[in-house]
Amino acid sequence: MAPDEPQRRSTGERPTIHDVARLANVSPATVSKVLRGLGAVKAESVARIHAAVRELGFRVDPLAANLRRSRRSIIGLVVPDFRNPFFGSMVASFERLAEGSGYRLVAVSSAEKVEREAAQIEALLDWRVAGLIVVPTEARLAAETSILDQKVATVLLDRVPDESSFDKVNVDNIEASAAVIRELVAMGHKRIMIATATLERTNMRDRLAGVMMAAQEAGIADRIEVVQCGPDVGTATEAMVARFDKGKLPSAAFALLGPATMAILREVERRGLVVPADLSVVGFDDVEWMQVTHPPIAAVIQPIDQIAEAAWKQMIARLANPADPPRSLEVQCQLDFRGSVATLSS
Template identity: 70%
Template sequence: MPDPDPARGTASERPTIHDVARLANVSPATVSKVLRGVGAVKADNAARIHQAVRELGFRIDPLAANLRRSRRSIVGLVVPDFRNPFFGSIVAAFERLAESSGYRLVAVSSSEKPEREGSQIEALLDWRVAGLIVVPMGETPPVQASIRDQNVPMVLIDRVPDETGFDKVAVNNAEASAAVIRHLAGLGHRRILVACASPERTTMRERMRGVMAAAEAAGLAGAVEVVACGHDVASAMAAMAERFAAGNLPTAAFALFSPATLAILREVERRGLAVPRDLSVVGFDDVEWMQVTHPPIAAVIQPIEEIAGTAWTQLMHRLANPGGAPCSFEVTCRLDFRASVAPPGQ
C-alpha cells in the first residue's frame, strides 16, 4: 500500500533530496548545503532537514554525487589482504591522505587472487574513481586496457613489476635484505634460515636477490636455507612447524614477510627454545607486537607514511597534469637490530 505522505514516495522508492526538501519545507539547494556542511543555513531549517533525513531514511548516493561534480572525488585502493598488518597500515595512511586532500578513499581487497583483483578494479572504475592505487598481484598491470580507456591515473605500490607503463613506488627490498645478511654474518652466523612467500611476488624476488648477493659476498651462499611459506599465516605456520620438526636448526632466521616472523616465533615457543640464545630472529616489516615481545624482534621497517605520501603526491600530480612518461620512486627502509639478534650461542 502506498505511503499516504507523498513526500516519502512509495515503499519501493529510494528517498531523494527533493523528498527531504518537501518534508522540511526548504529548497533542495538548502538541503544540499546542510548535508555537505557548506554555506550558512538557519538553525531551524537545518534542524528540520536533519529530522526529515531521519524520518525518510535518506542517504546520499556517492556515485551520483561523484558524477554531478566537475571533479571526481573518489580514489580507489586495492590491497592483497586486509588481515596483513602492513596492508592495514597502508589503508589507514591513504585514508588520512585522502581526507586531508578532499577525497574519499574506497579500499578493497584482491584476497591474493588475480581474477578478483581484476573484478575489483573494474568495480572501482564503475564508480568513476578519480584515480587508483594498486598493490598488484602479478607482472601484468591488471585490466590496464580499461584503465587507459577511461584515462584513470594509477600508481602501483609495493609489489611493482619492472616494466609497468604506470607510476610506481617501491622500497629498497634488495639492499635492505642484503644488509640483514651482512649483519648476521658479521655476528658470526654461518647457517641462516630464510623464510619467503611465493616467488612470483616481485618483493620476494628482490628480497631474495639481496639475500643471496650478500651471502655470496660473505662466503655463505651454500649456508642459506630457504623455506617457502605460502602467503598467509596458516601456510607459514605449517611450513615452519615442518621445518622445526626436522631438527638441525640454523643459528639465525630471517623472515621476508610478517606471517613468517610470527610462525618462527611460535615454533621457538612451542619447542622451548630461546631467542636469541638458540635462534636469532629478524623480520621484514615491523608489526607493533614485535616491539613488545621479550626480547623485542629485530625488523626491517618499511616507512609506510613515506610510501603512501610519495604515491599520493604522484597521483595528485597526475590528476593535475595528465600524460607524460611513468615515474619510479624508491623509498629507503630502516633497520632496527633489537635484542632478538646476537652472536651464535649468546
C-alpha cells in the first residue's frame, strides 16, 4: 500500500478519483483523462492508473456532478423479464407512482440470471439511486453486500427471501394456492398436476407448500404430481411435451406461474384435447388473454397495482426513516374460477 493511500477500505466509503490519483502518483485531471479516453498520457502512467482503479475497486459515478447540486431522485427497479406480462404491468404501475411522487424510475431486467441481476444492481448503485425495488431471481438477493455497504433503501418483491435485512412485499402464496386445491377437490378432482418453476424461488416453494397443505387436508397428497417447468415458455413447453408424452393425464392442472399456463394450453391444443373436458386448467397470475379465450382460464389474480402501491409506500417510508427495522407486508390474491374447470361427476 502506498504511504499516502487513504485508509477508507474498512469504513465502507467509496474510493474517489482523488484516491486513484494519489495511489497512481498522478493528478486527478490525468486520471479523468485516462478514464474518459481523452488526451495523450504516458503509457506508464496509464498502467499505474488502471492498476490503482482495480486495487481500489473504483467505479466512475455518472451522476456525481449532478448529485453535488441536487438530492437523489431516481428509484431503480429490477424485474426478471420485461416479456412476462406480470412484470411488464408492474413496471407500468411503478412508473405512475414515481411520476406522482416527484421521483424518476429506471427499470432494468435481470433476464432471470443471477449474474445479470448483480450487474444491473451494481450499475444502478453507480448512479447513486435513492432506492431500489427488486424482484430477486433466486432466494438470495444478488449484490446484497454492496446494497448494505452503501445503505441504499431497498424493497424486495414477489420472490422474497425468508430472512432478509430489507423491506418485503409479497402476496399470500400459501393460502391462495391452498384455495385452488380446495376448490378443485370440491369439484371432484382427485388427481392434479402442479407445474412449477425452480423451487429455489421462495414464491414457488410457498405456492407448492399451499398445494400440499390442502392436499393433505383432503387426503390426496399422494395423487399430486409435480412437474418442474423452468422460468419461461420455452422451458415450460419442453417439460409439458415430455409429460404429455407419458400419457394418463390427471383431471386437472394447476400452473404456479404464467409461462407454465401457456405451455399447458399449447400442448392441450397441439394434441387435439379440449379444456376442460379432457383437462381442467388453473393458472397462478392473470393476464388479459386468459379472460378472452374459449373457455376463459381460471386464475389466481395477483393485484399488481396494490402490490406496487404497497411497495412504493414502503420505499417512501424507508427513505424518510432509514433506521427503522425492516417491515414485511402481504397482499391478498383473488381466485376467479372461470370456464376452464369442469365439475366431475361422483
